[in-house]
Amino acid sequence: MRKSIATVSVSGTLTEKLEAIAAAGFDGVEIFENDLLACPLPPEEIRARVADLGLTIDLYQPFRDFEAVPEPVLARNLRRAEHKFRLMERLGTDLLLVCSNVSPGAIGDDELAAEHLRLLGERAAEHGIRIAYEALAWGRHVNEYLHAWRVVRMAGHPNVGTCLDSFHILSRGSDPIGIEAIPGEKIFFLQLADAPLLAMDVLQWSRHYRCFPGQGTFDVAGLVRHALNAGYPGPLSLEVFNDHFRQADTKRTARDGMRSLIALEGELVGAAHPSVPSGFAFAELADTGALGGVLSALGFARTGRHPTKPVELWEQGGARLLLNATGAESALIAIGLDSPDPAGAVKHAETLLSPVLPRERAPEEARLDAIAAPDGTQIFFCDDSWLSDFAPDARAGGEITGIDHVALTQPWHYFDEAELFYRSVLGLRPQGGLELPDPYGLLRSKAMSAPDGAVRMVVNIAQVGAGDIAWQHVALACDDILAVARRLHAEHPGLLLPIPGNYYDDLEARHEVDPELRRLGVLYDRDEDGGEFLHLYTVTMGRVFFELVQRIGGYDGYGAANAPIRLAVQHSGGD
Ligand SMILES: O=C(O)c1ccc(O)c(O)c1
Numbered sequence: 372m373r374k375s376i377a378t379v380s381v382s383g384t385l386t387e388k389l390e391a392i393a394a395a396g397f398d399g400v401e402i403f404e405n406d407l408l409a410c411p412l413p414p415e416e417i418r419a420r421v422a423d424l425g426l427t428i429d430l431y432q433p434f435r436d437f438e439a440v441p442e443p444v445l446a447r448n449l450r451r452a453e454h455k456f457r458l459m460e461r462l463g464t465d466l467l468l469v470c471s472n473v474s475p476g477a478i479g480d481d482e483l484a485a486e487h488l489r490l491l492g493e494r495a496a497e498h499g500i501r502i503a504y505e506a507l508a509w510g511r512h513v514n515e516y517l518h519a520w521r522v523v524r525m526a527g528h529p530n531v532g533t534c535l536d537s538f539h540i541l542s543r544g545s546d547p548i549g550i551e552a553i554p555g556e557k558i559f560f561l562q563l564a565d566a567p568l569l570a571m572d573v574l575q576w577s578r579h580y581r582c583f584p585g586q587g588t589f590d591v592a593g594l595v596r597h598a599l600n601a602g603y604p605g606p607l608s609l610e611v612f613n614d615h616f617r618q619a620d621t622k623r624t625a626r627d628g629m630r631s632l633i634a635l636e637g638e639l640v641g642a643a644h645p646s647v648p649s650g651f652a653f654a655e656l657a658d659t660g661a662l663g664g665v666l667s668a669l670g671f672a673r674t675g676r677h678p679t680k681p682v683e684l685w686e687q688g689g690a691r692l693l694l695n696a697t698g699a700e701s702a703l704i705a706i707g708l709d710s711p712d713p714a715g716a717v718k719h720a721e722t723l724l725s726p727v728l729p730r731e732r733a734p735e736e737a738r739l740d741a742i743a744a745p746d747g748t749q750i751f752f753c754d755d756s757w758l759s760d761f762a763p764d765a766r767a768g769g770e771i772t773g774i775d776h777v778a779l780t781q782p783w784h785y786f787d788e789a790e791l792f793y794r795s796v797l798g799l800r801p802q803g804g805l806e807l808p809d810p811y812g813l814l815r816s817k818a819m820s821a822p823d824g825a826v827r828m829v830v831n832i833a834q835v836g837a838g839d840i841a842w843q844h845v846a847l848a849c850d851d852i853l854a855v856a857r858r859l860h861a862e863h864p865g866l867l868l869p870i871p872g873n874y875y876d877d878l879e880a881r882h883e884v885d886p887e888l889r890r891l892g893v894l895y896d897r898d899e900d901g902g903e904f905l906h907l908y909t910v911t912m913g914r915v916f917f918e919l920v921q922r923i924g925g926y927d928g929y930g931a932a933n934a935p936i937r938l939a940v941q942h943s944g945g946d
């Protein structure tokens with residue numbers, strides 16, 4: 372299907388926007404009026420620029436507060452419309468979006484609204500222009516898409532149709548099944564936006580929190596399916612108002628929008644994700660020499676060395692960590708995922724515009740394809756062959772059984788990009804988002820997991836004043852966390868993050884817990900079904916720290932209630 376995007380969805384000047392939109396592979400744009408008004412180029416030059424970039428202008432918008440007005444206002448509105456029609460001729464576009472009237476002066480009379488739209492359609496027809504009437508969710512009288520369609524039908528003019536916008540429809544909780552009752556050729560345009568579920572005024576929600584399909588909670592693909600069933604012939608067009616996107620890199624946002632539409636098309640044809648990872652193969656850490664001691668303390672054994680690279684394999688149970696002596700600050704630099712089809716996974720990622728990373732390797736080494744996650748972390752898709760690179764010499768047993776999850780920190784303004792990436796490229800599912808108080812700000816956090824929980828990723832973003840946090844961590848699963856904690860406490864007490872006594876006073880008020888938790892600095896959480904979570908943290912080394920977790924009775928979370936305690940201690944350095 373043709374893919375378009377409204378210029379309001381990305382940052383920059385109009386010319387920057389157009390270039391980024393073309394570079395991302397879109398077919399068309401909706402020109403948002405503000406972008407045009409602020410552009411120094413005359414409409415003819417914008418038209419030429421758009422054409423040179425291989426784009427078309429699919430829509431000009433918005434035209435506001437037109438219909439169902441008193442007579443003198445109507446005359447003024449028609450005059451205003453004539454100006455816009457002439458502008459559109461100069462731009463070379465033939466579709467004008469008219470938003471339902473939000474003015475307190477609008478009259479609640481559908482027949483009058485229809486009559487005015489018919490008049491507008493007649494005038495538009497003289498210029499070869501069509502009108503797409505859209506119900507804004509906060510329209511004064513018309514705020515439901517089926518109401519807008521009734522008015523369009525009453526207007527009865529071939530140049531008057533409706534514009535459907537997934538945000539306005541889904542934010543009001545309207546059932547999109549009704550779209551199928553609209554003749555496809557009367558759906559003149561289809562705008563797509565997703566949004567997180569927020570309990571707030573719908574206008575504020577729309578103007579600040581829209582996001583690309585796949586980044587929020589709406590079933591946008593389901594809505595598109597209804598429009599296609601109705602016979603809608605036009606483009607899928609993204610229209611997003613988002614405070615972060617307005618500040619983010621133009622090209623990156625445009626590419627993210629394209630990824631969103633490609634993923635949506637995949638959903639429409641019911642394409643199963645070709646390669647949902649079935650586990651963690653490894654996590655790779657840059658090391659300055661300090662991490663080996665920490666891993667030993669945690670019970671890991673060094674079981675192999677890469678023949679040509681300064682990389683060591685450390686193992687315990689099913690947990691495999693690679694230490695890469697890059698000499699750089701300790702950090703999580705790569706994640707290996709067990710993949711049922713590594714080549715297919717890379718191809719899928721490429722289809723979704725993820726950068727495939729070049730790999731230098733000796734001819735005898737296992738072929739490992741990697742892509743870059745939005746934060747730059749390398750993601751490898753692995754079968755078992757990578758292990759043979761290391762000629763492991765022993766198997767290390769211990770309390771640790773595997774990697775439970777990894778937590779990455781997303782760059783400011785790119786949180787939504789990360790969600791779409793992990794959903795579409797890796798096939799993970801969102802488990803819910805959180806805002807965690809931190810002494811210096813709020814940390815947004817979102818957990819994503821494979822359907823069976825075999826791969827869990829947590830994406831954090833430093834938010835509002837906490838902008839210097841770029842901590843990452845690897846959480847290791849174990850069967851008996853108290854045994855590990857006792858050993859660490861006795862032999863390496865400086866490795867454990869100290870937890871305040873106040874935390875345990877509160878914990879003991881809420882739950883009857885083993886007093887040993889307090890002595891050992893183990894944190895505790897419990898879900899509604901009685902599932903339990905015990906966890907502890909190491910101190911931070913460079914950018915990275917380790918968490919040990921024990922899940923009991925089907926606990927599926929991450930101890931979010933305890934995260935603010937951890938953040939505060941990490942900030943204070945244990946004071
Ligand atoms: O927020 C607005 O005013 C606005 C304008 C045009 C649209 O298409 C829309 O969905 C919202």
Ligand SMILES: [Mg+2]
Pocket residue numbers: 505536562610
């Ligand atoms: Mg809209």
